[in-house]
Amino acid sequence: MGIFFFYNNRKPRKFNYTPILYNPEEEERRKNLQDRIEKVKREMGVLPEEKTAEKKDFKAEFVSQTRHLKKRKERESSGRNSFFANNGLLIIILVVLFAIFFFWFLR
Numbered sequence: 001m002g003i004f005f006f007y008n009n010r011k012p013r014k015f016n017y018t019p020i021l022y023n024p025e026e027e028e029r030r031k032n033l034q035d036r037i038e039k040v041k042r043e044m045g046v047l048p049e050e051k052t053a054e055k056k057d058f059k060a061e062f063v064s065q066t067r068h069l070k071k072r073k074e075r076e077s078s079g080r081n082s083f084f085a086n087n088g089l090l091i092i093i094l095v096v097l098f099a100i101f102f103f104w105f106l107r
Contacts, residue, residue: 041047
C-alpha cells in the first residue's frame, strides 16, 4: 500500500517524440513547390479555376441530417406545437382533480 504525500508528488514523464525521418523545412518546400505547380497549371488552363467555398448554414445542414430535428421542425411549421395541443389530456386531468379536491374540502 502506497503512502500519499501532499507536497512531494511524483510527476509523470512527459511525451517527447522527435521523428527521425521528418524534416519540416523539406516538407514546407515540397508544399510550396506543389502550390506553384498548381498555380501555373491553372494559369495555363490545364486545371479548372478554383471556386471559393460557399458558406453553408451549419444549423440548417445539421437539422437536415437528423430525423428527430426534422420532425420537430415539421411540427413547428405545421402549428401543432402549442402548449394546449400537446398537453391537453394532462390539463383536463388536472382540472378534474382540482375540482374533486375543491368540492371535497367544501363539504
